[in-house]
Amino acid sequence: MTTTLQSYVQGAWHAGTGEGRPLYNATTEEPMATVNSDGIDFGAVLDHARSVGGPALRAMSFAERGAMLKALSGAIHEHREELLDLSVANTGTTRKDGKFDIDGATGTLAAYSYFAKELPDTPFIADGDGIQLGRTARFWGQHIWVPRHGAAVHINAFNFPAWNMMEKAACALLAGVPVIEKPGTPTAMVAWRIAQITVESGILPEGAYQFIAGSTGDLLDKMGPQDVLAFTGSSWTAAKLRSNENCIRNSVHMNIEADSLNAAVLAPDAEEGSEAWNLFLRNVALDIRQKTGQKCTAVRRVLVPSERMDDVRGEIEAQLAAVVTGDPVDSATTMGPLASASQLRDVRAGIEKLSGAGKLVCGGAEQVHDKGYFVAPTLIEAADADADAFHADEVFGPCASLLPYDGSAEEAARIVARGEGSLIGSVYSNDSAWVESAVLAMAPWHGRLWVGSDKMAEQSIPPGTVLPAMIHGGPGRAGGGEELGGIRGLADYMQRTAVQGFKGQVHGSFGASAPATATT
Numbered sequence: 001m002t003t004t005l006q007s008y009v010q011g012a013w014h015a016g017t018g019e020g021r022p023l024y025n026a027t028t029e030e031p032m033a034t035v036n037s038d039g040i041d042f043g044a045v046l047d048h049a050r051s052v053g054g055p056a057l058r059a060m061s062f063a064e065r066g067a068m069l070k071a072l073s074g075a076i077h078e079h080r081e082e083l084l085d086l087s088v089a090n091t092g093t094t095r096k097d098g099k100f101d102i103d104g105a106t107g108t109l110a111a112y113s114y115f116a117k118e119l120p121d122t123p124f125i126a127d128g129d130g131i132q133l134g135r136t137a138r139f140w141g142q143h144i145w146v147p148r149h150g151a152a153v154h155i156n157a158f159n160f161p162a163w164n165m166m167e168k169a170a171c172a173l174l175a176g177v178p179v180i181e182k183p184g185t186p187t188a189m190v191a192w193r194i195a196q197i198t199v200e201s202g203i204l205p206e207g208a209y210q211f212i213a214g215s216t217g218d219l220l221d222k223m224g225p226q227d228v229l230a231f232t233g234s235s236w237t238a239a240k241l242r243s244n245e246n247c248i249r250n251s252v253h254m255n256i257e258a259d260s261l262n263a264a265v266l267a268p269d270a271e272e273g274s275e276a277w278n279l280f281l282r283n284v285a286l287d288i289r290q291k292t293g294q295k296c297t298a299v300r301r302v303l304v305p306s307e308r309m310d311d312v313r314g315e316i317e318a319q320l321a322a323v324v325t326g327d328p329v330d331s332a333t334t335m336g337p338l339a340s341a342s343q344l345r346d347v348r349a350g351i352e353k354l355s356g357a358g359k360l361v362c363g364g365a366e367q368v369h370d371k372g373y374f375v376a377p378t379l380i381e382a383a384d385a386d387a388d389a390f391h392a393d394e395v396f397g398p399c400a401s402l403l404p405y406d407g408s409a410e411e412a413a414r415i416v417a418r419g420e421g422s423l424i425g426s427v428y429s430n431d432s433a434w435v436e437s438a439v440l441a442m443a444p445w446h447g448r449l450w451v452g453s454d455k456m457a458e459q460s461i462p463p464g465t466v467l468p469a470m471i472h473g474g475p476g477r478a479g480g481g482e483e484l485g486g487i488r489g490l491a492d493y494m495q496r497t498a499v500q501g502f503k504g505q506v507h508g509s510f511g512a513s514a515p516a517t518a519t520t
């Protein structure tokens with residue numbers, strides 16, 4: 001029997017009035033649930049957030065909202081085992097990889113409750129020091145951040161149903177802005193169960209959290225100038241959302257997190273057997289296998305000095321040969337299926353295209369088991385690192401390409417930039433001069449750079465892990481957005497305003513150390 005996933009809108013659960021779109025068990029291909037949002041009045045959903053949720057959140061201090069996030073993190077964590085089971089069945093992830101999503105969600109909520117401690121006891125955040133604008137200090141200016149009086153619409157990708165929802169919600173709720181969450185449909189069961197837990201916990205004020213199972217209908221056509229749209233998904237969908245006429249007319253603030261052809265670069269100095277070398281191999285193999293390669297931060301292009309290609313190829317191939325593909329319920333399995341039939345179709349087509357441009361080292365486009373959306377971990381080697389296919393499309397599965405380069409930081413950066421903007425780039429080197437050149441040349445094309453070396457290997461958290469304290473996003477193909485980064489992550493949900501006037505008033509009320517006397 002399948003479950004009907006309901007939406008939570010205007011303070012009540014709502015089952016769509018139309019025919020449901022099915023979700024499947026990624027291993028058995030059996031239907032698990034349906035979603036349908038027909039009959040929802042999306043204008044009323046936005047109004048509910050703006051008129052009920054927004055004022056309730058803004059009546060709370062940053063510290064109170066931080067405490068609310070901590071409580072929510074705890075409430076979701078209590079259901080960890082159940083959520084991991086659901087994650088295994090609906091997303092096809094192994095239990096270990098499922099923790100990445102579920103613990104990522106609760107961990108990010110907890111992190112934002114901690115970041116709230118840095119925030120003032122005022123309904124605004126002072127941005128830097130005040131500035132003398134007149135001949136004397138009498139005429140003064142100060143920048144402040146205030147919460148937007150709209151709704152935050154969050155459209156999320158299928159690959160991290162828990163984390164993607166809660167990393168966005170943590171920033172918006174702490175800023176004082178109510179959220180409307182829409183998960184990717186193929187894995188919506190995990191997000192829906194978290195929505196139930198969130199609503200039943202009663203931790204968030206009414207109107208602060210609404211949840212859409214299924215299509216967002218005409219929601220974007222109803223968004224207004226104080227609303228925010230934060231999207232994670234493919235660049236194709238992003239382009240469609242960006243061109244919404246109503247959003248353009250109302251200058252709806254958008255943050256887009258899209259595709260990325262992330263690169264890992266091995267420098268010539270990282271000697272075989274060194275910590276940096278081992279870290280490089282381990283991280284590349286992990287990114288290909290973990291969550292069956294369905295991580296926006298997973299490495300897709302691996303740059304290796306030409307003369308070291310043989311060693312690297314052999315080592316990665318050996319690590320991928322140890323991957324056990326199968327039913328993620330089985331504890332021996334280290335890589336489950338892709339999340340959906342359409343994912344399987346897209347990944348197989350992508351592998352075929354890359355194989356046509358290079359040499360298949362291992363894996364391939366064939367479906368691995370009779371049932372379920374399985375492919376093998378795949379490595380493809382390019383003879384020519386500049387062949388267009390390796391820089392054109394993200395294959396969102398367990399697949400990466402090996403690209404030879406001449407060993408110089410400048411040449412590596414040039415090849416990496418052909419990806420036209422990435423979320424994360426990693427380099428592996430103990431040579432500080434090489435690293436400095438690579439970082440400066442790669443930085444304009446990246447939201448985040450990760451430098452692997454002997455000295456940090458023991459403590460490092462892999463580059464594919466997004467940390468709440470560091471920004472997540474990237475230019476160009478990656479969407480041009482920026483999320484997280486500690487309290488920087490609140491910026492999408494707040495308006496920065498320059499206040500100019502008599503210093504006694506401006507500095508007195510809005511200076512960095514101002515007392516909590518200003519009103520919302």
Ligand code: NAP
Binds near residue numbers: 160234258296396
């Ligand atoms: P997708 O097909 O673009 O869908 C993303 C979200 O947009 C889903 O919730 C989808 O809903 C919704 N959507 C699709 N068309 C829409 C429309 N016309 N109006 C409103 N919403 C619409 O992407 P996906 O397959 O879920 O995710 C995979 C992609 O996400 C990959 O390309 C990956 O690189 C990217 N990604 C990026 C990041 C990042 O942080 N940069 C993180 C994770 C994933 P339905 O599912 O109901 O169609």
